[in-house]
Amino acid sequence: MTRASTRKPGEAAGDDQAAVPRRLLEHATKLFAKKGFDRTSVQEIVEAAGVTKGAMYHYFGSKDDLLYEIYARVLREQTRQLESVASSSAPLRERLAAAASDVVVSSIDNLDDNTIFLQSMHQLSPDKQKAVRAERRKYHERFRGLVEEGQASGEFRTDKPADVVVDFFFGSVHHLGSWYRRGGTLSARQVGDHYADLLLDALRPPG
């Protein structure tokens, strides 16, 4: 009985004592990414997290909720990051390059969330799906703003619609999970810089 009774759900040192909701989200993320949302039963998730179904339904309203929370967390973090980079005082090209490279790095750091986003988004309930899409859209619009800024100033080509360029780029980003492997020759940052270079160079005014 040396178990110190950390009553409050706060972060303790041991991973065993991590808050139950956190553990659930963590293992759910891994399982969803590996097997897909529908193929992962609630039973599997709670077993992986070392709790029971009762615990899970105590903290989450449904299996959908679990998925939604995973999305919401990632979106919040990426939006925060973009906002901080985009509104700095650096020159535009640097801001865009940083934003592009950063989103690649963060996508690689959380490849699981990325995979889930791709494969399981449409399995959310329609209203939650709508909420996610709205948030995602805001993110894209912020990014597009940078491109448009460069088009207005003459730094970037104007013969390609900004939204096409943005969708072009984020398609690549979302698909990192289907080819990037951690043991490979390229670090996350290297890939990020490559991608940023490709984007910036594709935006050069035609010569």
Added chain:
Amino acid sequence: MTRASTRKPGEAAGDDQAAVPRRLLEHATKLFAKKGFDRTSVQEIVEAAGVTKGAMYHYFGSKDDLLYEIYARVLREQTRQLESVASSSAPLRERLAAAASDVVVSSIDNLDDNTIFLQSMHQLSPDKQKAVRAERRKYHERFRGLVEEGQASGEFRTDKPADVVVDFFFGSVHHLGSWYRRGGTLSARQVGDHYADLLLDALRPPG
């Protein structure tokens, strides 16, 4: 409730005489794209196709088989198309641009297959998944060959690994389904040409 005639069950007008396997694949494709593989029951598929489960399991070994056939058909077609464009006698830049634009157009023409590919690939049985991946890989390698050809001749920049560029581009292509809408302002060919331009310009040697 005995069906008097061996004929159609009400509607299914037009291609009523289309072969049963074809009808099954056709409707399965639509349903898989709309609701996802796991969320689509065999019952729904056979009802949409106007047949019964007995018929389906007469022609296909499993639900997985249906999905696999859909993949195989698309892959065969895309590979054939790429091969024909890539091996023509046109200048390299034109061949790459045509290949890039064509794959965009064909992806848009068959947005359903594209969506399925993205969302349901990992739900195939491991061996079938392996077969699909191998075929896909051959396709990418052929495309990469074009990029490497241009790098060797000095037409393209050499500071970006060819496989990174190829993954960059196909990420964008695979994600067309998540934003392209048919009623929009851009035709499939216009998007294809935009994408091809972006790729070619990103490949220009720096300077």
Added chain:
DNA sequence: GTCGGCATACCGACCGGTCGGTGTCCAAGG
């Protein structure tokens, strides 16, 4: 008469979600 081409009825497995119960902690009352 038997064989391909289906239809129909049905099975066993499994899954998301529920619900009555249990242990623990804390605050208040005695």
Added chain:
DNA sequence: CCTTGGACACCGACCGGTCGGTATGCCGAC
């Protein structure tokens, strides 16, 4: 100090329903 009560965190057996797959029967063609 001890008791009490009840809020909170969690347990786990259970249920209604669905799904992929199968067993078997029917029917027209050869």
